Amino acid sequence: MTLRFASRNGRAHLVLGPDNRLVDLETASGGKFSSEPIDAFRRWKELREFAATLPADSGESCDVNGLDAPSPWPTQVFGIGLNYRSHAEESGLPIPGSPLTFTKYTSSVAHGNADIPLVGSSIDWEVELVVVIAEGGRDIAPENAWDHVAGMAVGQDISDRALQFASQPPQFSLGKSRKNYSPFGPWLIDAVDVPQRDALHMTCTLNGETVQDTSTDDLIFSVSDIISYLSGIVQLLPGDVIYTGTPGGVGVSRQPPVFLKPGDVLVSSIDGIGTTTNHCVAG
Ligand code: ZN
Numbered sequence: 001m002t003l004r005f006a007s008r009n010g011r012a013h014l015v016l017g018p019d020n021r022l023v024d025l026e027t028a029s030g031g032k033f034s035s036e037p038i039d040a041f042r043r044w045k046e047l048r049e050f051a052a053t054l055p056a057d058s059g060e061s062c063d064v065n066g067l068d069a070p071s072p073w074p075t076q077v078f079g080i081g082l083n084y085r086s087h088a089e090e091s092g093l094p095i096p097g098s099p100l101t102f103t104k105y106t107s108s109v110a111h112g113n114a115d116i117p118l119v120g121s122s123i124d125w126e127v128e129l130v131v132v133i134a135e136g137g138r139d140i141a142p143e144n145a146w147d148h149v150a151g152m153a154v155g156q157d158i159s160d161r162a163l164q165f166a167s168q169p170p171q172f173s174l175g176k177s178r179k180n181y182s183p184f185g186p187w188l189i190d191a192v193d194v195p196q197r198d199a200l201h202m203t204c205t206l207n208g209e210t211v212q213d214t215s216t217d218d219l220i221f222s223v224s225d226i227i228s229y230l231s232g233i234v235q236l237l238p239g240d241v242i243y244t245g246t247p248g249g250v251g252v253s254r255q256p257p258v259f260l261k262p263g264d265v266l267v268s269s270i271d272g273i274g275t276t277t278n279h280c281v282a283g
Contacts, residue, residue, distance in 0.1 A: 003051045003190035005151055007068040011035040014051055014059075015187050021059030028054060037071060041238035044134035044150045048190060069109045070153060070188040071132045071239040077104040078230060079157055079176060083220050083245025090253035099221045099229050102172035104157065104182045104243065112153065112185025112276035116260065119178055119283035122161040123260045126246035127204035127212050127268045130155035130184040131191070131223055136236035145227035148236065151188025152197065154270045156204075156278060157243045158182070161252045161259070178283075184241070189273050198222055201271040204249070207264055214247035216270075221245075 004015035012025040012035055026035040029050060033039055040047050081100040082088040088095050116123070134150035157176055164175030176182070191197055199217035203210055221229065226242060251258040260266075264280040 001052060001056070002193040003048050003151070004187045005040060005070055005190075006062075006187035007037045007070055007072045008066060010068065010072060012037045012040045014054065015062065016054065016059045017056060020062050020064070022062040023054060023059040028058065038239045041071065041132065041134050041150050048192070064186045065111075065113050067111050067186055069111050069183070070151065070185055071241055072109065074106055074109065074132075074239045074241045075237045076234070077106055077109065077182060077241045077243070079104050079172070079243040080221065080226055080245040081172065084214060084218050084247040085220065086214065086218065086248030087246055087250065090248045090250070095220060099226050101230065102176065105173065105177040108177040108179065108182040109241070110180040110183040112155070112183050112274070114180040114183040114278060116158055116180055116183070116266070116278050116280045117178070117283040118260055118262060118280055120160055120162055121259060122252070124159045124161050124251040125204060125206065125211070125260065125266050126157040126159055126250055127202060128155050128157050128243045128246050129200065129202060129216050129223075129270060129273075131242050131244065132188055133236045133238060133240040133242070136231075136238055136240060138231050138235050140227055140231040140236070142224040142228040145224035146191060146197070148227060149191040149223065151190050152194060152270075152273050153184045153186075153188050154202070154268045154274050154276055155182065155184030155243060156266060156268055156276070157246060182241075182243070183276065183278055185276055186274055194272060200273060202247070203269050205267045212247050212249035216244075218247065219245060
């Protein structure tokens, strides 16, 4: 059984069965695990063992739209820019020599299906593979990096392009941190159970039309590279979130540019990981 992890009302849950039933972790474990999602990330290997002992028919039915982001209050949220050749080329920018890293402030984190309030007229989509850190650490070698990942989800690095490029040199972080601009979910899939986790098919549709379509093996810096690079500089902490970069096909690079409008619907999907739907609303 693949471990799937969700948060609801700030409490850690496991997701079971094809009908996605929710089990409250603290209750089901008799207090062995606390209700805090961060406790689960810190003890992810133990959690994996515990999850395997749960009866397959336990849990209650789940309203996906009632979930939080799987890691609802991460200490750090990293974004990696220009990490697909197709996106660097459409942006007219050189391929970075090291992971181009910015932060998405924690208050922008939202559940996978959150509505996107549009502020201004240059709000853009970026579908991304999102990974959440289990046990963190410093100086993690690339060959050990996946051991530090709890799970994977699909997310959107929603970007206010005017704000992102408002200063020279540009400082990306605020433009990627408005309310609900970091939705991911609907839950985490335990990375250890994902076959070919470095080559996942990822798509984004806008109002039913495919706008982004890639394999994550086109990443310039892989998940392992990113974790190794970041942990050589900062300490990675349980529950930290990494947005690993978006492929070509964003709105700002189109001729003419296309930006999100109220009523637009974004559907983001990674095969074997999950699908999220975001409705755009007036800001
Ligand atoms: Zn991005």
